[in-house]
Every structure is written in C-alpha cells, then in structure tokens.
Amino acid sequence: MDSIILPSMDNNKLPLSNLHIQGSISLSNLALASSDFGNFIHRSPQAFIQPASVDELAATIHYAEASSSGLTVAARGNGHSISGQAQACDGLVIDMRSLRGIEVCLGEVSYVEACGGELWIDVLKACLREGYAPPSWPDYLYITVGGTLQNAGVGGQTFKYGPVISNVLQLEVVTGRGEFCTCSPTSNKELFFAMLGGLGQFGIVTKARILLVRAPEKVRWIRMVYDDVGKFTRDQELLINLHVDNAEEGFDYVEGFVVCNTDDPVNGWGQVPFTSAEMQRFDVLASLPPRTTNPFLYCLEVAKHYPSSLHAQSRHSMDEVVEALQRKLGYIPELTFNRDVAYLEFLNRVHAQEQMLRELGMWQAPHPWLCLFVPKSDILALHKVMFLQTNLTNGVGGPMHMYPMLKIKWISHASVVTPEAEVFYLVSLLRFNFPPPRGPKAERLLLENNNILGLLQRANISFKTFDPLAILAPGQSIFARQNSHCLKALSSVT
Ligand SMILES: Cc1cc2nc3c(=O)[nH]c(=O)nc-3n(C[C@H](O)[C@H](O)[C@H](O)COP(=O)(O)OP(=O)(O)OC[C@H]3O[C@@H](n4cnc5c(N)ncnc54)[C@H](O)[C@@H]3O)c2cc1C
Known part of the structure; x- marks a missing residue:
C-alpha cells in the first residue's frame, strides 16, 4: 500500500450551483485538498473552496448544513496533518490560506x-x-x-x-x-x-x-549528550522545574531527543553537532565504558535568550549564566555543542532541514508518525520497551523526541487531552524515508507503530496519542456527519 485513495460517491454529489460566493469553487483541481503531509490517506472532496471573506466561509457552512446529503466540511490550514484530518470525503474542503491578515x-x-x-x-x-x-x-x-x-x-x-x-x-x-x-x-x-x-x-x-x-534578538543554542537515560530525564526534569519555584532563572527552551549510538549522519551522532568538524569530538566515546552496551545516546537541547538590547548583557556574562546551569547537569563534558543565532533563525531551525529533505524527496514521502504523551512515572519503562525491545536501534530517519513538560502550564478546561500527571513527556517518532520502492511502504511503518503501541499496552505503560500526529484515529471531520463508505474504507487502514 503506497496510499489509500477513497472513491467518490457520485450519487452524493451536488451541483453547488446554489452556493454563491465571490471566491473560487474548484470541482476538478482537488489534488491538494485530497492529500496531506502524512501522504498515506487521500480522500477526494466534492469541491475545494477558497472563500473571499469570513461571510463567504459562513455561507459555505450554511450551505452544507442545509444540504440533505450529509455533506461534511473540513477546514484546511497548510495540510500538515498526518492521517487525513483536514480532508472531507465527498465533502467540502475550505482553503483557510485564502483568508489572511x-x-x-x-x-x-x-x-x-x-x-x-x-x-x-x-x-x-x-x-x-x-x-x-x-x-x-x-x-x-x-x-x-x-x-x-x-x-x-x-x-x-x-x-x-x-x-x-x-x-x-x-x-x-x-x-x-x-x-x-x-x-x-x-x-x-x-x-x-x-x-x-x-x-x-x-x-x-x-x-x-x-x-x-x-523578543530576544539572539539566543545561545546548546546541545549536550548523555549516555544514560536516567541522568538525561532527571536533568530535563530539573531544568523544567527551575521555573516553578521561581528560585532560579533557567533555560528558555528545553527539548531532548534519542540518538542511535553510531556514526550514522542521519540517525546517529550526526544529528547533534552544529558543524561537521565537531563530529570528531565523538571519539571520546571510545574511552567511555557504557558505549559498548547502550545502543542509544540522548541529546538535551536547550536555549537561553540574550536579554534585549535595553539591558545589554555581555557574551561573558551569558557564558557565566550558562555554565552555572550546566554545572548542575550530568552530560558527557566533552560532548557539548553551542552556537549563538538570531531568534528568527532559532525558531525557524526546522526549515533548513525541510529544504534538504525536499531535495532528497523525503518530505513528499509517506510519514506515518507516532506521537505520544507519557506520564513521568512511566517514561523509563517506556524507554525500555519502545527503544530497547523493538527495532528502533537503527532510528526512524528523523527525530525521536523525548522531553518533559508541566501540566500546570497547560490551560485548564480546554478540549486537549493530556495525561493525569504533573509532569509528562512528549515522545515522538518522526519518520522520514525515501518514498517507496526505494523506501519502506507506509503499511509496514504503520504496522511497526501498531506493534510499539501493543507492546506499551501489554507493559501497562499509560500514554495518550497526541492527535496531530496520531495514526490510529481516522480523519477528523468538523461535524458529526460522516459518509459511511468513507469510514468503512478507512477502518481497513487503521
Ligand atoms: C514537519 C512538521 C512539524 C510539526 N511540528 C509540530 C510541533 O512542533 N508542535 C506541534 O504541536 N505540532 C507540530 N506539528 C503538527 C501540526 O501542528 C499539526 O499537524 C497541525 O494541525 C498542522 O497545521 P496545518 O495548518 O497544516 O493544519 P491542517 O493539517 O490543515 O489541519 C489540521 C486540523 O485542523 C483543522 N483546521 C485547520 N485550520 C483550521 C481552522 N482555521 N479552524 C479550525 N480548524 C482548522 C483541520 O480541519 C484539521 O482537522 C508538526 C507537523 C509537521 C508536518
């Protein structure tokens, strides 16, 4: 299976002649509206609509509401969903990019x-x-x-x-x-x-x-390597908690990812340094005993904002602040990498990788990503099951995130679902591959994801799938109406 193309039901089709808008209604150019970043579910709508105003968007929804044929509507942002969430089988897809400001x-x-x-x-x-x-x-x-x-x-x-x-x-x-x-x-x-x-x-x-x-003008961007997952998670939790008591100024950004313990440029050490010359620093691993046993290393990625120019701080004092924070941490001292970058470059750091992956054809390949929220109490057990008992030792061709956050910082009463834990982790496998036949079929990767979820369930590890990247739920639809033939076809995939 390279992709799933769901058929349209002609008898559900409406002429859309009663929908009067200045914006465009495309009935034939539907490729964009039938696809997304995940690129393994493709559902064709009846029309791709670009409203010229909010009133026209409302008119489109009124039109769908008044239809007697179960017409569904999906807003499409930039289509970076994974499993068809912004698609509407036989329905109307609204191009939100047409309304700007x-x-x-x-x-x-x-x-x-x-x-x-x-x-x-x-x-x-x-x-x-x-x-x-x-x-x-x-x-x-x-x-x-x-x-x-x-x-x-x-x-x-x-x-x-x-x-x-x-x-x-x-x-x-x-x-x-x-x-x-x-x-x-x-x-x-x-x-x-x-x-x-x-x-x-x-x-x-x-x-x-x-x-x-x-906004700061620039940031100090730092990566530190660990060979022990216990130290890695302990330090991440220490850093995110510094802010809670307000006792101490910590870092402004904290993430972390799991790295294969090899010199592979994509899945291994190559993910960590900022320049290729820095790769040789990994020679130090040869003198560290754990290297022989652990197939993974762990990279703590942090950033510290330079204060705004109103209160200019010298590079020297930034060094002092960062070193004081780093002294609390148990990373491999030789394996720390840092650089100063403009704030825009830092926040937009993934874009450079996107351009490279586009050139390789990997951005356009299927992306069955897996993304979970896991309570802190289960993170080490998850690490053991997910990383050590599966075939992830070769990586997934992209980042394998593992970093904590604090429940207290999440707006309460919102619809979003998170674990019942004060601290929980985001764990994600952001798979990047060449498109088939050079790369694996989406079906095989979906099976791998399902196997991982099965293993976690059997080990009683609690997790919640984070829906933007979920592979288990069929596409969302804005309203309760669903065309039953679309659901039937999808259930064979998930
Ligand atoms: C490379 C990449 C990196 C990512 N990184 C992150 C990350 O760091 N953090 C993170 O949280 N997520 C991340 N995501 C996931 C991303 O946030 C979601 O996939 C998001 O929904 C994509 O936004 P989009 O504009 O492409 O939405 P779409 O895929 O177009 O739509 C997503 C859902 O929102 C609905 N929708 C779209 N626009 C509207 C609207 N205006 N009003 C109401 N509903 C609407 C759609 O119907 C659909 O259900 C990443 C995804 C990719 C592909």
Whole structure:
C-alpha cells in the first residue's frame, strides 16, 4: 500500500450551483485538498473552496448544513496533518490560506491578531518587526495558526509558557451552524475552551488573538549528550522545574531527543553537532565504558535568550549564566555543542532541514508518525520497551523526541487531552524515508507503530496519542456527519 485513495460517491454529489460566493469553487483541481503531509490517506472532496471573506466561509457552512446529503466540511490550514484530518470525503474542503491578515497591537497587554490561515513564520516576522513575539512556539513554523490551535502547539517553550493554546487571549470563530462568534476566557467561554485543542470539531478559527512578549534578538543554542537515560530525564526534569519555584532563572527552551549510538549522519551522532568538524569530538566515546552496551545516546537541547538590547548583557556574562546551569547537569563534558543565532533563525531551525529533505524527496514521502504523551512515572519503562525491545536501534530517519513538560502550564478546561500527571513527556517518532520502492511502504511503518503501541499496552505503560500526529484515529471531520463508505474504507487502514 503506497496510499489509500477513497472513491467518490457520485450519487452524493451536488451541483453547488446554489452556493454563491465571490471566491473560487474548484470541482476538478482537488489534488491538494485530497492529500496531506502524512501522504498515506487521500480522500477526494466534492469541491475545494477558497472563500473571499469570513461571510463567504459562513455561507459555505450554511450551505452544507442545509444540504440533505450529509455533506461534511473540513477546514484546511497548510495540510500538515498526518492521517487525513483536514480532508472531507465527498465533502467540502475550505482553503483557510485564502483568508489572511496579521495585526500587531502593542499596549499594556500586547498581542497579535492573526487570521486562522496565516503561517507562524509570517506571524513571527510581523511581530519581530516590532521587537515582540508570542512566548510559545511549535518547532515548525510552516503550519497555520488555526490548524495548530486544533491540537496544542507543543515545543521547547511549552514547559515554561504552556503550549501555544495556553497563550490565546481571544478567538473569532465560525461555528458548525455557520454563526460568527467572538469568544475568550470571559465571554462565550464554553466555545473558547472547546475550540482549543478541539480537533476542528467545534468550529473554524477565522482569527486568533495571541499574547506577545518582548523578543530576544539572539539566543545561545546548546546541545549536550548523555549516555544514560536516567541522568538525561532527571536533568530535563530539573531544568523544567527551575521555573516553578521561581528560585532560579533557567533555560528558555528545553527539548531532548534519542540518538542511535553510531556514526550514522542521519540517525546517529550526526544529528547533534552544529558543524561537521565537531563530529570528531565523538571519539571520546571510545574511552567511555557504557558505549559498548547502550545502543542509544540522548541529546538535551536547550536555549537561553540574550536579554534585549535595553539591558545589554555581555557574551561573558551569558557564558557565566550558562555554565552555572550546566554545572548542575550530568552530560558527557566533552560532548557539548553551542552556537549563538538570531531568534528568527532559532525558531525557524526546522526549515533548513525541510529544504534538504525536499531535495532528497523525503518530505513528499509517506510519514506515518507516532506521537505520544507519557506520564513521568512511566517514561523509563517506556524507554525500555519502545527503544530497547523493538527495532528502533537503527532510528526512524528523523527525530525521536523525548522531553518533559508541566501540566500546570497547560490551560485548564480546554478540549486537549493530556495525561493525569504533573509532569509528562512528549515522545515522538518522526519518520522520514525515501518514498517507496526505494523506501519502506507506509503499511509496514504503520504496522511497526501498531506493534510499539501493543507492546506499551501489554507493559501497562499509560500514554495518550497526541492527535496531530496520531495514526490510529481516522480523519477528523468538523461535524458529526460522516459518509459511511468513507469510514468503512478507512477502518481497513487503521
Ligand atoms: C514537519 C512538521 C512539524 C510539526 N511540528 C509540530 C510541533 O512542533 N508542535 C506541534 O504541536 N505540532 C507540530 N506539528 C503538527 C501540526 O501542528 C499539526 O499537524 C497541525 O494541525 C498542522 O497545521 P496545518 O495548518 O497544516 O493544519 P491542517 O493539517 O490543515 O489541519 C489540521 C486540523 O485542523 C483543522 N483546521 C485547520 N485550520 C483550521 C481552522 N482555521 N479552524 C479550525 N480548524 C482548522 C483541520 O480541519 C484539521 O482537522 C508538526 C507537523 C509537521 C508536518
């Protein structure tokens, strides 16, 4: 199976002649609306609609609501879902990228108002022009504001500021009834909380108001290597907790990933250094006893913001601050790598990898990613089962994340589902391969994911699949209506 193309049911088709909008209604050019980053589920809609205004978006939903044929509607952001979440089999897909606009408002509380179809990279650039930025970010900036808010928006700042959804002040939404509503934690709050992490089930975000803070001009970006998972997780937890008591200023960004203990440039040590010359530092491993037994190393990735130019701090004092923090940590001293980069370059760091992967054809291949939230109490057991009892010793062709966050930083009452634990980890296998036949078929990788989940269940390890990357749930649909033949076809995949 390279991909699954679900058939259209002609008898469900409507002429759409009663939908009067200035924007475009495409009935034939449906390739984009039938695909996503996951690239293993393809469902063809009846039409791909680019509304010219929020009113036209609402009119499209009214139209679907009034249809008697079970017409479904899906908003499509930038289509970076994994398993068809932004597709609508025989339904209508709305191109949210057609509604654009970003406004930065500085005041007592500074915020940015961005249309749901705006990409984070454009939001960031607009905010940085004023010296501000939202405090919390996903790792990848070429996804839309509206699409991200349906999940959570998790990244290395989540431990400190919560996920992106924790930093939303207000939303403008077109509901499943085609009604336009403004909602916030104090007005229409039921809708507001339902929308955050709501998987697109409660309405379409047309605009989001997001908190801004002063942005640093540059950051110190540091990677440290561990050969012991116990020390690695202990240090990650120590760093994320520094902020809780406010006892001490810690790092501004904390992530971590598992690395194969080989010189492989993609899955092994090559993931860690910032320059190829730094690779030779891994020679030190030959003199460390654990190297012989552990097939994995662990990379703690952190960043520290340089204070804004108003309170300029010398490079020397940044060195002191970082060294004081590093003294608490149990990484292999020879294996620390750092560089200073502009804030924009740091937040947009995945883009350079995207360009490389596109050239190799790997960006376009199927991506059956697996992404889990795991309570802290189960993380070492998960490591043993997931990494040591499976064939992950050769890696997955992309990052294998493992980093903790604090429940207290997550907005309460929102739809998003997280473990019942004060500290829980994001664990993800972001698979990148050549497309078949050079690379493995998606079916084989999905089976591997299912085997891992089966092993975790049998070992009583609790986890929650994080839906943006989930491979088990069939595509979300905005409303309860589903065409039964689409569900039937999908159930054979998952
Ligand atoms: C390379 C890559 C890196 C990623 N990194 C991260 C990361 O670091 N952190 C993280 O949290 N996630 C990450 N993700 C996952 C990503 O956040 C989700 O896949 C997100 O949904 C993608 O946004 P999108 O704009 O492409 O949405 P789409 O895939 O287009 O849509 C996703 C869902 O949201 C709905 N939707 C889209 N727009 C709207 C709207 N305006 N209103 C209501 N519903 C809407 C769709 O119907 C669909 O159900 C990553 C994904 C990729 C491919």
